Amino acid sequence: MDRTTGASGFTGISGHVPLSPPTLADVAERAGVSRQTVSNAVNNPDLLRAETLVRVQRAIDELGYLPNRAARNLRTRASHLVGLRLSPVQEGTANAAMDRFVHSLVWTSREAGYHVLVFSGEGADPLEGYDDLVRSTAVDAFIVTDTYLGNPQATWLRQRRAPFVAFGRPWDDPEARHPWVDVDGAAGTELATRHLLDRGHTRIAWIGWRKDSRIGEDRRSGWSRALKERGLSTTGMASRVEDTVWSGRDASSHLLDEARPTAFVCASDTLAMGVLRTLAERGLHPGRDIAVVGFDDSQVAQVVYPGLTSVRQPLEEVAVAVVRALEDLLGVPTKVADGLLLTPDLTIRASSGA
Amino acid sequence: MDRTTGASGFTGISGHVPLSPPTLADVAERAGVSRQTVSNAVNNPDLLRAETLVRVQRAIDELGYLPNRAARNLRTRASHLVGLRLSPVQEGTANAAMDRFVHSLVWTSREAGYHVLVFSGEGADPLEGYDDLVRSTAVDAFIVTDTYLGNPQATWLRQRRAPFVAFGRPWDDPEARHPWVDVDGAAGTELATRHLLDRGHTRIAWIGWRKDSRIGEDRRSGWSRALKERGLSTTGMASRVEDTVWSGRDASSHLLDEARPTAFVCASDTLAMGVLRTLAERGLHPGRDIAVVGFDDSQVAQVVYPGLTSVRQPLEEVAVAVVRALEDLLGVPTKVADGLLLTPDLTIRASSGA
DNA sequence: CCGACCCAGTTGAACGATCCAAGGCGCCAG
DNA sequence: CTGGCGCCTTGGATCGTTCAACTGGGTCGG
Secondary structure (H helix, E strand, O other): OOOOOOOOOOOOOOOOOOOOOOOHHHHHHHHOOOHHHHHHHHHOHHHOOHHHHHHHHHHHHHHOOOOOHHHHHHHHOOOOEEEEEEOOOOOOOOOOHHHHHHHHHHHHHHHOOOEEEEEEOOOOOOOOOHHHHHHOOOOOEEEEOOOOOOOHHHHHHHHOOOOEEEEOOOOOOOOOOOOEEEEOHHHHHHHHHHHHHHOOOOOEEEEEEOOOOHHHHHHHHHHHHHHHHOOOOOOOOEEEEOOOHHHHHHHHHHHHHHOOOOEEEEOOHHHHHHHHHHHHHOOOOEOOOEEEEEEOOOHHHHHOOOOOEEEEOOHHHHHHHHHHHHHHHHOOOOOOOOEEEEOOEEEOOHHHOO | OOOOOOOOOOOOOOOOOOOOOOOHHHHHHHHOOOHHHHHHHHHOHHHOOHHHHHHHHHHHHHHOOOOOHHHHHHHHOOOOEEEEEEOOOOOOOOOOHHHHHHHHHHHHHHHOOOEEEEEEOOOOOOOOOHHHHHHOOOOOEEEEOOOOOOOHHHHHHHHOOOOEEEEOOOOOOOOOOOOEEEEOHHHHHHHHHHHHHHOOOOOEEEEEEOOOOHHHHHHHHHHHHHHHHOOOOOOOOEEEEOOOHHHHHHHHHHHHHHOOOOEEEEOOHHHHHHHHHHHHHOOOOEOOOEEEEEEOOOHHHHHOOOOOEEEEOOHHHHHHHHHHHHHHHHOOOOOOOOEEEEOOEEEOOHHHOO
């Protein structure tokens, strides 16, 4: 043990900083015990006599010791890292969910002892990026966010035996056995529609996504359920378009002319912004003349005039549930539920009536 | 070499997936060479005869071998990970720069062989989070984004000898020796102001941040420089407030009453949204009656009616420069410039005149 | 009195890649 | 024949941690 560095303290207290951080052996030497005992002090404190534990702990504090990740990872065959693929930035949309989710996830993961490694799959192949990480054992598991539309990620990851938790239901595969967490979009739009019904609206239109979007159809079902519940018809009141401001503008413009709704429920804030644009062009005032509700409670909804009522996903709760599923997957098999569906709420602003 | 796993192929081609990925030794055996040769094939290909290289390469491909990160990290004392602290999500603002920057950074880093580890410093102490990562040698370097207002991160990291690159100038410390990349905010607002001057405006107001914000004052200087260049006065034309929509609303309302500007340049899109609110409340039309320019080209600017002209930071270029500085810092000391200042451009939309 | 068992530690061997030194072997030039 | 060079092998050490096996003493039941 003739390491020439590290024994002189690693914290900022002493005058100089040594080249390399202290190791288990340094701590052991200082505490007068063996390496293994120090290791136990860190990982299985109850194996030590109280007195010894104190002595080791003091040595740890004095040296500012923290286990070297690489060494620990090598031995335990785990990195305590979870991979999260960032979906491409959509310019010109109001998408804000990802941002909030990432923050919540990072925060929650840290509590559980995990760090988040982000990577991107911008290129053509959505699987690009996963491969390297799996094969080089860089992450312990993945968080997968886009499970809709027959997304191949889930299948691919299962084949590779790569553990993962999904934010999003396995729409296409009821046999799926992986853990997932999702938000009940239908409940959200139902909430929104009821809110408008309670305010006296009876002609409430829907602007959503293309029919092959499972999420879009789910959200749409909440709107139609709420209307039918009150014996109101939905025919001619729905439009399904791309998720852009201009699509929302055109769709709302058509609906206003044809179906004469007094309120709009939209599958996204982006589409709702399109509705607001139509209203502005026609000199109509959102909230007073026509009510509008969006989905996701994005920054746009928060700052736009006069404030956009929007369905807000409980992303903090999602993150907590995802991390819990992760711990279950990687640690002891407590085996909680396979899937968990959370309920969103509604942030009410002036666009649905002041 | 009696590993019972790994020799049967790791890719999804064969029927079953072995429990552990192939190692150097597996590849060596299959290619009929020694471990050392495989290692050389991966790290110093030019040491091998072309023919041998091909053989080893084929074995690598067939087994789907990738070096185990933990083992490599342990030996080379590097993780090929860079840490990025996410700044807290600001609800109710239009902040979008971080999001775009993260994406660009992740993308660029990957090209350079680095992955991005995100962590959060939500708590009271902005240094929280850094400490663990430094001491457990989890990351090779940091990307620091908030270097303004006497932020302690830079100083702290330097003391710990933790390599880092800053996105943002070391405003308070001209002696700083760390590499940094920044965007010339003043050039941006000058561009915006000139754009308005060219459109015939002469009474152009400024809404910015508190005086102790170095970034805010920098952006302000671009506005005043452009005005003075044309012999126009700035007195009574500026307001300095918090970065919220409501502050922007109040400030613009006051300025409209007192100074009668025909255009506004703002330090952020959030403030610009406040101006749009004032205009809406007064029945004024942005772009036709009063021109407005924001800063950051956020999603809000892109989707709001009738479209918000905004200064756009070249975050992709920033990311490229940051990663280059990183490589310089961690690899061979090519030693490019210490600091680099990039110029933003202006995304013109209807709010500054259709 | 003997074997089983617990306690509180210690010791040696992995984990998988990298790095280094020494050496083998075939081949060509001097 | 010798020396040198190109290309590869061999053996070993190393990074810092954790795991499995073991030690030496004490206690307990039969």
